[in-house]
Structure formats: structure tokens, C-alpha cells
Amino acid sequence: MVLKGKRSLRNIFIRYFIYFSLLTAGLFLFYIILYGVMLNKGILLPANYLEQKIESNRNTILEADIVTKDMIPEGCGYGVYTETGKMLTGNFTSKEADTYWAAMQANQNVAWGTKYYKVFNRNNETCIVSYKLIGQFSNPLLKKYFGNAELWIGILFLFIFIGEILLLSAKFGRYFSKEIKTLMNVSEKIRAQDLDFETVHSDIREIEEVIGSLDQMKIALKGSLEKQWDMERSRKNQISALAHDINTPLTIIKGNAELINEVCQDESQLKYNTYIVNSSREIEHYLKVLMDMTKSEELLVLKPAKIETKMFLQKLLEQEKALASEKNLELMNEIETVSEFFYADKELLYRAIINVIANAVEHSEKNSKLLLKVSESETVLQFLIADSGRGFSKEALKSATEQFYREDKSRNSKNHYGIGLSITKSFIELHHGTVELSNSIELGGAQVVLKLPLLENKYIS
Structure with missing residues (x-):
């Protein structure tokens, strides 16, 4: 493809070579004229x-x-x-x-x-x-300190020649860097999937051809991504609709099974009916996990804002109390001195912490203890949650934050999926924070530490 009005790299190099040749020839001419004038004026004595x-x-x-x-x-x-x-x-x-x-x-x-x-x-x-x-200066002082006049004039010529090279190199470098930067900006926007930018152009034919190819790739990529996003939205809608449809007959099955348990006297029948009730509850749990997955994908867009620490912690403690009441857990809440405000995505952070607390409650024995500790250093806001359960195994310490991780696949309980910790890790990492897993020395159970960097403003790069 020939682009009219664009200069090729070959022509640009030839142009700069001509500039260099003309300037060098001019420099030689200047040297000869200067030498002749100094001889005629008696400033310089002949050799x-x-x-x-x-x-x-x-x-x-x-x-x-x-x-x-x-x-x-x-x-x-x-x-x-x-x-x-x-x-x-x-x-x-x-x-x-x-x-x-x-x-x-x-x-x-x-x-x-x-x-x-x-x-x-x-x-x-x-x-x-x-x-x-040798040529010499007629002035006694110049003759004393610059005996060989030809040598010093030659050195002057050399410095001017080097300056010429540096000047042309800087000029060419700035021009070429500007054109390359145009190309880099286009590729960077495509890499970041920012595909709605206006196409820019270059004066260099070869770079313009590359930009043209990138523009075609941008259009194709945009169409592909939009198609993919449409399919993804359709998939999520279908999953949500299916989960809702399944929940309706499931509620009927569960309700009738629980009613039979209340009125049935046959132990054998009660035994099998209990299986139905338990299985219904497991299906409810799976549906909840499925819905959490689709919601978490939709919410993975960070919207940091200024948060009032006191109000945020109050809401957190109220929800913790509600979750722990089911097992009558003793709450050990330790809130150290923290800043009055901090910046984060309030909804994502709240959900991340609640997921950890819910997991801790689920794996705690009735009437045991639950610890929530909030502290702050110069650069980090930290949330520590620990329970009195059996703690993490060595395998769980490595993999518990993976989606759908289940610590013990041989157990009958199906409620050990790591969806909660997986969502928590995603939300915290969006804040450039970290999730650390360990076993609590104080309570003996699992311990999760969420570390959130303290930001000076609401912008997170």
C-alpha cells in the first residue's frame, strides 16, 4: 500500500545525510576562509x-x-x-x-x-x-600559549564538527522518537483494551503502515470482544434465570420434606426423608455459590471513595454478630486506634471481610470463640479474622483461595468450597492488598489477615 504524502525511512535517512554533508562542507569552507582571513589580517603567520x-x-x-x-x-x-x-x-x-x-x-x-x-x-x-x-600567531601572548596555531584551529574545527554531529543526532532523535511514541501509544491502548480511541497518524510511511495494521486489528479485536462480552452477559443471565427457576421447585421439595418430618412417625421413612431435606439444603448452597460467582464477576470494577472508619466498622460488627448468633459464638473484637477516614471501594471491601467472617462461623463449633482484630500501621490497614475450628491443613494454606477448592474431598459435607476466600482475594487484590492464611496461635483455628494499603486519595493506579 503506497501512502501519498508520507516520507519513507530511506528518504529521511538520505535527507539527514545530505544535511550532514552540506554542513560538513560548509564547515570546511569556513575553516579555509577563516585561515585565509587570519593570514591576510596578519593575525596568523604563514608556516x-x-x-x-x-x-x-x-x-x-x-x-x-x-x-x-x-x-x-x-x-x-x-x-x-x-x-x-x-x-x-x-x-x-x-x-x-x-x-x-x-x-x-x-x-x-x-x-x-x-x-x-x-x-x-x-x-x-x-x-x-x-x-x-608551522603557522603561528603574530600576537606574542597567543604565540606563547598557543605555539602551533594550525593545531589549535584544527581542534576548534574538530569541536565544531562534533557539535554538528550532536545537533543533527538530537534533531533526528527527537523527530524519530515522536513518531515512535505515536506508534507506542496506539499499541498501548490496544493492549489495555481501550478500543474507542481516535486513530492517529505518522509522517513516516513505514510507521503509518504499522498504525494502519494496528487500526485494522483494533476494529477486529473490538468486534470480537463485544461479541465475547455479549455472550458472557447472556451466559450470566441464563445462569441467573436457571438458578431462579431451580429455586422454585426446590423450595416446594424442601418445604414438603420438612412438613413430612414433622408429621411422619415411621422411622424408616423419616430416615430417607431426612436425606431429601439435607440434599435440598446442599442444592440451595450450590445455587448461592453460583449466584455469588456471577455477582463477583460483575462487581470486579473498583470504585474507591472516602470511607468513614467508625461507620464502616459498626456495620461490620453488626453483621458479624448476626452471623455468629446461629452458633452462639463468643465474639472477641479488638479495634485499635485507626484513622478517621480511609479510601477504598466500600462495597467490595465489606463483602470481602464478610466472606471471611462467614467462612470462620461456618467452620466454628457451637459456643466457641471468634476473633476480629482491626489495626493500622503507617501504610497498611489490617483486618484479622480467626476462629476456633480445626484450622487450615498444609494443602489448604496453599490452595484455599482457589475457586472451588475443597479441603477434604472424601467428606460427606459439600460446604468446603473456597468461593468465599476466592472472592475475597479478588477484591483485596483490586485494592493492591494481600490475603495471608495461617493458623491462629491464640484460638487454634484458621486465621485470615487482609492487608489493605492506605491511599492518600481515591485514585488507585
Whole structure:
């Protein structure tokens, strides 16, 4: 698919390469012009300046009775030798004196690295003057600290060249990052299943093609998800309707079976009728579990708000008292000093705690104890519920929060499904909290600790 008006990556790279080439050529031109202007203005001395000065003093050096320092241009070295190579006068070091004499004897052009020399044959003696072929600044101060002017101008050129590279790299990086970010935003929204966003576009052809493909995928995914959500809603409605339909004949069966128990005198018949009553109650329990599952899926949308702690705990304790009254449990409620307010989803949190309390009541013996302890640290609000039952087994400590977990599959009782703890775990994790299972040292039964992070505001990321 060809997208008109869009630039390909190839063209973009070529464009930036042309920019780079033009800027580099301009930099070289600037270097040449700068060098020429400095020469014309006398700011910079040419590389052969010392050589010319030495030649202009040739006759003076040859005809003078004695060669003195003032005859030698500033910046040059010299030495006056006998015919046997012994230096009589000059500012050469002994090592330099030997080196220049040996270079002259061997007819070499360069005697000391980058230093050149000229020879003046006088009566019975030879004068050697050394110099460098480098550009120098005419200003004495600049000449002192920046002897090799060409080197420093070259360093300046190098810094400007590096700056050019960094400038173009930053410009290209910002441009390309902006286009890539557009692509990333699209993919991130699709990943989060936010499929109602308006499609954005890119100036780069290849990225625009990818965005186009993602847009097609978004449309297809949206249709698929909507179909899935419709099927899921239909399934939940069917389950709810079926549970309601089953509950009607079940109520009739249970009511008649209980009535027979009240009036029947035949022990054999009473025995089988009791099975019917118990089985009816089990079916009621299964229906309740089924309804809880569908409701829990619908409620898994967090709506945090500011909660008044005192009112929330009062409602919690009242419901705990109602649940515990069936088995005449002794309630051990310990409420430590907690904040006046906290942020959470009130309904989900309340239901999570009540599920744990209901499980604790169910697994407690009559006339035993039930503990509810509420405490707070700097970052966590904690609810601890413990019963006096038989506690968690090793297997249950690992799996009790799994949906439909039953601790002992061999038991006749079918009321050990972990739907309550499973729902509780889902609700608490929505708050970024944790559920910890253990056995209570104090009461000997199961212990569940719900830890809820304290938020500074109602928003949970």
C-alpha cells in the first residue's frame, strides 16, 4: 500500500545525510576562509615565516665577525661549530648540537622531529639555524600559549564538527522518537483494551503502515470482544434465570420434606426423608455459590471513595454478630486506634471481610470463640479474622483461595468450597492488598489477615 504524502525511512535517512554533508562542507569552507582571513589580517603567520626571516638575515649571518642571538629570528635555535663539529656558541643543548651536526653531515632535511634547519658556511666555522614549518600567531601572548596555531584551529574545527554531529543526532532523535511514541501509544491502548480511541497518524510511511495494521486489528479485536462480552452477559443471565427457576421447585421439595418430618412417625421413612431435606439444603448452597460467582464477576470494577472508619466498622460488627448468633459464638473484637477516614471501594471491601467472617462461623463449633482484630500501621490497614475450628491443613494454606477448592474431598459435607476466600482475594487484590492464611496461635483455628494499603486519595493506579 503506497501512502501519498508520507516520507519513507530511506528518504529521511538520505535527507539527514545530505544535511550532514552540506554542513560538513560548509564547515570546511569556513575553516579555509577563516585561515585565509587570519593570514591576510596578519593575525596568523604563514608556516614558512621563520624560514623567510632566516633567509632575509643570510648575509648578516655570513658576514658578521661573530654570530650573535639578535641575528637569529625569535623562535629559532642556532649553533656555531668548528670544522670538527664542536659547538662554540649558540642556544642548542648538547644533544641538539650533536643531532643537527649529524643531520648536516648526512644531508638530511629534518633533524629533530618537525624541526628543519639551514646551514651557513662561514670562515673556518659553520652556523646551523633550526626552525619549524608551522603557522603561528603574530600576537606574542597567543604565540606563547598557543605555539602551533594550525593545531589549535584544527581542534576548534574538530569541536565544531562534533557539535554538528550532536545537533543533527538530537534533531533526528527527537523527530524519530515522536513518531515512535505515536506508534507506542496506539499499541498501548490496544493492549489495555481501550478500543474507542481516535486513530492517529505518522509522517513516516513505514510507521503509518504499522498504525494502519494496528487500526485494522483494533476494529477486529473490538468486534470480537463485544461479541465475547455479549455472550458472557447472556451466559450470566441464563445462569441467573436457571438458578431462579431451580429455586422454585426446590423450595416446594424442601418445604414438603420438612412438613413430612414433622408429621411422619415411621422411622424408616423419616430416615430417607431426612436425606431429601439435607440434599435440598446442599442444592440451595450450590445455587448461592453460583449466584455469588456471577455477582463477583460483575462487581470486579473498583470504585474507591472516602470511607468513614467508625461507620464502616459498626456495620461490620453488626453483621458479624448476626452471623455468629446461629452458633452462639463468643465474639472477641479488638479495634485499635485507626484513622478517621480511609479510601477504598466500600462495597467490595465489606463483602470481602464478610466472606471471611462467614467462612470462620461456618467452620466454628457451637459456643466457641471468634476473633476480629482491626489495626493500622503507617501504610497498611489490617483486618484479622480467626476462629476456633480445626484450622487450615498444609494443602489448604496453599490452595484455599482457589475457586472451588475443597479441603477434604472424601467428606460427606459439600460446604468446603473456597468461593468465599476466592472472592475475597479478588477484591483485596483490586485494592493492591494481600490475603495471608495461617493458623491462629491464640484460638487454634484458621486465621485470615487482609492487608489493605492506605491511599492518600481515591485514585488507585
